[in-house]
Amino acid sequence: MKSATFIGLLAGAALAAVTFQTAGAADQARAAMANANGESVGEVVLSQTPHGTLLHAKLTGLPPGAHAFHVHTVGKCEPPFKSAGGHFNPDGVKHGILAEDGVHAGDMPNIHVPESGALEIEVLNTLLTLDASLFDDDGAAIVIHDGPDDYRTDPAGAAGPRIACGVIEK
Numbered sequence: 001m002k003s004a005t006f007i008g009l010l011a012g013a014a015l016a017a018v019t020f021q022t023a024g025a026a027d028q029a030r031a032a033m034a035n036a037n038g039e040s041v042g043e044v045v046l047s048q049t050p051h052g053t054l055l056h057a058k059l060t061g062l063p064p065g066a067h068a069f070h071v072h073t074v075g076k077c078e079p080p081f082k083s084a085g086g087h088f089n090p091d092g093v094k095h096g097i098l099a100e101d102g103v104h105a106g107d108m109p110n111i112h113v114p115e116s117g118a119l120e121i122e123v124l125n126t127l128l129t130l131d132a133s134l135f136d137d138d139g140a141a142i143v144i145h146d147g148p149d150d151y152r153t154d155p156a157g158a159a160g161p162r163i164a165c166g167v168i169e170k
Helices: 002-026
Strands: 028-035 040-049 052-059 065-067 069-072 111-113 119-125 141-145 162-169
Touching (some): 028 141, 040 162, 052 111, 111 119
Antiparallel strands (some): 028 040, 028 162, 040 052, 052 119, 069 141, 141 162
C-alpha cells in the first residue's frame, strides 16, 4: 500500500511539473535569427515577466560594433529584411529612447558586439507584452541593423541596413 501511494505521489508530482512547464511555455516566445545569406546568427528568447518582456539573446557571427536591436511589426524575414516592416509601435508614439515624445514598444538599446562576433545579453523591454498585438495575423520580428540607433530620428533611428532578422514564434 505504501509503494502504491508513493507511486501515486510521483505521478502527481510529474503531472504538476508538466503542467507548470506548459504554463511557463505560454509566457515565452523565440526568434531564430538569420543573416541575409540564411545562416543562423543565434536566437532570442522572449519571456513575459510582471514588468515587461525579458529578451535573452545569444548571437554569433555578427560584425563587431554597435547595432540597433528592435522589434518590428511583421513576422517575415526575407532579405534585405524590409519585409519585417517598421518598428512595433501599437501605441503610435514617436521613435527614440532620447526623443521627448518617444519610446515605443519596438525601441530597445543598441547591442555592442565584440571583435569575436559573439554576444549574449538580456534586455528588459517594459513596453513589450507577449500578447495578441504582437502575435496578430502578420506576426512580428526581431531585427538587427548594421549601425547603431541614434535614439532620436523618427521613424528608423538612422540605423542603416538590416543585417539579421528572426520571426517571433510562440
